[in-house]
Amino acid sequence: MVELVVASGKGGTGKTSLVGSFAALAGKTVLVDCDVDAANLNLIIDHDIIEKHDFSSSKKASIVKSRCSSCGICSEKCRFEAIEIDGEGVYSIDRLSCEGCGLCKELCPEDAIEFEPVISGEHYDSDSAFGPFFHAKLGIAEANSGKLVSVLKKKAHEKAVESNFDLILVDGPPGIGCPVIASLTGATYLLIVTEPSLSAMHDMKRLVELASHFKIRVGLCINKFDINTELSQRIEEYAADNRIGFHGKIPFDKVFTEAQIQGKPYITEASENNRMNIETIWRSVHARLMTISDAQTSKKAI
Numbered sequence: 001m002v003e004l005v006v007a008s009g010k011g012g013t014g015k016t017s018l019v020g021s022f023a024a025l026a027g028k029t030v031l032v033d034c035d036v037d038a039a040n041l042n043l044i045i046d047h048d049i050i051e052k053h054d055f056s057s058s059k060k061a062s063i064v065k066s067r068c069s070s071c072g073i074c075s076e077k078c079r080f081e082a083i084e085i086d087g088e089g090v091y092s093i094d095r096l097s098c099e100g101c102g103l104c105k106e107l108c109p110e111d112a113i114e115f116e117p118v119i120s121g122e123h124y125d126s127d128s129a130f131g132p133f134f135h136a137k138l139g140i141a142e143a144n145s146g147k148l149v150s151v152l153k154k155k156a157h158e159k160a161v162e163s164n165f166d167l168i169l170v171d172g173p174p175g176i177g178c179p180v181i182a183s184l185t186g187a188t189y190l191l192i193v194t195e196p197s198l199s200a201m202h203d204m205k206r207l208v209e210l211a212s213h214f215k216i217r218v219g220l221c222i223n224k225f226d227i228n229t230e231l232s233q234r235i236e237e238y239a240a241d242n243r244i245g246f247h248g249k250i251p252f253d254k255v256f257t258e259a260q261i262q263g264k265p266y267i268t269e270a271s272e273n274n275r276m277n278i279e280t281i282w283r284s285v286h287a288r289l290m291t292i293s294d295a296q297t298s299k300k301a302i
Contacts, residue, residue, distance in 0.1 A: 001160050001161070001165065001166055001167070001168065002166065002167055002168070002188040002189070002289045002290070002292070002293045003167075003168040003169075003170060003186060003187050003188045003189075004022075004167065004168070004169055004170065004187070004188065004189050004190075004191060004285065004289055005034075005170040005172045005183055005184055005187040005189070005190050005191070006018060006019045006022070006169070006170065006171060006172060006190075006191045006193060007172030007173070007174070007180060007183065007184075007190060007191075007192060007193070007207060008172075008174050008192060008193050008194065008200075008203070008204075008207075009174060009175070009176070009192060009194065009200065009202075009203030009204045009205075009206060009207040010174050010175075010199055010200050010203040010204075011038075011174040012195075013193045013194055013195045013200060013223055014193055014195070014223040014224070014250070014256055014266075015171065015172070015193040016033075016035075016040055016041050016044065016171050017044065017256050017259065017260065017265070017266040018193055018221075018223070018250075018266070018278070018281075019031075019041060019169060019170075019171040020041065020044045020045055020264075020265030020266060020267075021265045021266050021267035021278050021282070022169055022282055022285075023045065023128075023130040023131075023169055023265065024130060024265045024267050024268060025267065025278070025279060025282045026130070026167055026169060026282075026286075027130075028131060028165055028166065028167070029130060029131045029165060029166075029167040029168070029169045030131055030132050030133075030134070030156045030159055030160045030165045030167070030168045030169070031045065031128060031130060031131060031132065031133040031134070031156075031169050031171075032133075032134045032135070032152050032153060032156045032168065032169070032170045032171065033133075033134070033135040033136070033152075033171045034149045034152060034153070034170055034171060034172050034173055034179060034182070034183040035171060035172065035173040035174070035179070036121070036123075036135075036136040036137065036138045036145050036148045036149055036152070036173070036179065037138055037145050037173065037179065038173075039135050039136060039137055041133075041135060041171045042126075042133075042135050043260065043263055044259065044260055044263055044264060044265055044266075045128050045129065045130065045133060045265070046128060046129045046263070047126040047127060047128035047129070047133050048126060048127050048128075049124045049125070049126045050124075050125050050126055050127055051124065051125040052122055052123075052124055053122065053123050053124070053125075054119045054121075054122060055119070055120050055121045055122060055123055055136065055138075055148055055151065056117045056118060056119055056120055057120045057142075057143055057144035057147045057148065058100045058117070058118060058120060058142070058143045058144060059100045059102070059115050059116055059117050059118065060093070060095055060098045060100050060115070060116070060118045061082075061093050061098055061100070061102070061104050061105060061113050061114065061115050062093055062113070062114050062116070063083075063091050063092055063093055063112055063113055063114075064112045064113070064114060065090060065091075065092075065112075067110050067111065067112035068090075068091055068110060068112040069109075069110050069112070070085075070089050070090070070091060071109065071110070072085075072091075073107050073108065073109065074091065074104035074107060074108055074113065075091060077103060077104065077107055078103070078104055080097050080098065080099050080101075081097060082094045082097035082098040082099070083104065095118075096140070096141045099143075100115075100118075100143070102115055118142075119139070120138060120139050120142035120143065120144065120148075121136060121137050121138040121139045121142055121148060122136065122137050123135070123136035123137075123148065123151060123152060123155075124136065125155065131165065132156070132159050132163070132165075134152045134155050134156050134159075135152070136148050136151075136152055144178075145173075145178065145179040146177075146178030146179050146181065146182040147182075148179075149173075149179045149182035149183055150182045150185070153170070153182070153183070153185065153186065156168050156170075157186070167289075170183055170187070172184070172190075174203075175203070176203075176206050176207055176210045180207070180210065181210070181214075184210070184211065184214055184216055185214075187216050188217075188289055188292055188293060188296075189216070189217050189218075189219065189285070189288060189289050189292055190207075190211045190216050190217070190218045190219070191218075191219045191220070191221065191247065191285055192204055192207055192208065192218060192219070192220050192221075193221055193222075193223055194220060194221075194222055194223070194235060195222065195223050195224050195225075195227075196222060196224065196225055196227060196228035196229070196230075196231035196232040196235065197228070197231065198231070201231065201234070201235060201238075204220070204235070205238070208242070208244065217245075217288075217292055218244050218245070219244060219245035219246070219247050219285060219288060220235065220239045220244055220245070220246050220247065221246070221247045221248050221249065221250065221281055222235055222236075222248075222249045222250065223250045224250070224251070224252040225249035225250065225251060225252075226251045226252055227252050232249065245284075245288055247281050247284040247285050247288075248277065248280060248281040248284060249277075250274070250277060250278070250281070251274070251277075253266075253270065253271075253274055255269050255270055255271070255274070266278070267279075
């Protein structure tokens with residue numbers, strides 16, 4: 001079993017559209033959308049939700065008004081300014097501002113503050129046109145997207161082993177923070193989808209450094225390469241200089257957006273030439289995956 005993570009360093013490079021296209025080409029695969037803060041792979045993958053699960057990763061405070069003496073200690077000490085007082089001197093806690101640190105509960109002389117787990121979001125087990133699909137939705141201002149990503153990946157691995165799937169295909173979140181690190185855990189290969197802009201190049205390099213720290217092999221492809229051919233050439237040179245696999249270039253195509261609007265993977269709507277281009281990139285990435293997998297298997301045998 002191999003795991004391909006497709007990430008971008010920054011948002012808007014087209015990685016989700018590429019993941020959807022890879023899913024259509026891969027055949028038997030387990031899909032995971034690890035961008036739990038702004039999941040959108042479900043928008044282009046036809047699927048049916050089989051199970052829905054609540055996700056809880058934090059606690060938040062609430063005031064029991066019958067026990068509150070309105071002393072104001074909690075409001076004075078809350079550094080997040082989450083505790084409010086109305087015109088009648090009644091205290092309450094703003095759930096969006098509360099960070100769940102628990103200081104108010106520790107300081108309350110009347111034991112009038114409860115500190116209970118909250119539902120932070122939901123995660124879903126789905127059947128899709130391309131295989132099992134695990135995705136999630138983290139609530140607004142809720143914490144611990146990295147933990148939710150780990151939940152999804154654990155379920156995906158269990159499903160892959162249980163049903164004998166050879167490939168796990170992960171749509172990773174942007175950036176280099178906790179959810180990205182959680183997405184990369186256990187990955188066989190990271191494909192970075194970038195674009196020829198200075199911000200994308202900057203974030204691409206940060207993601208390469210992160211993957212290098214965790215000893216995960218990296219490849220690159222460029223989307224919308226023809227909007228700035230000079231920067232595209234610099235990205236190719238960067239890949240060559242750093243011995244990073246370069247898997248191809250995708251021209252700017254309005255069909256990327258049109259396919260999203262129709263709720264379909266890009267490859268199903270692309271022109272024949274662009275479809276062949278995506279297929280070539282997929283074959284290159286898949287060949288690299290198999291090479292790494294074979295090498296790891298041989299090493300374990302020794």
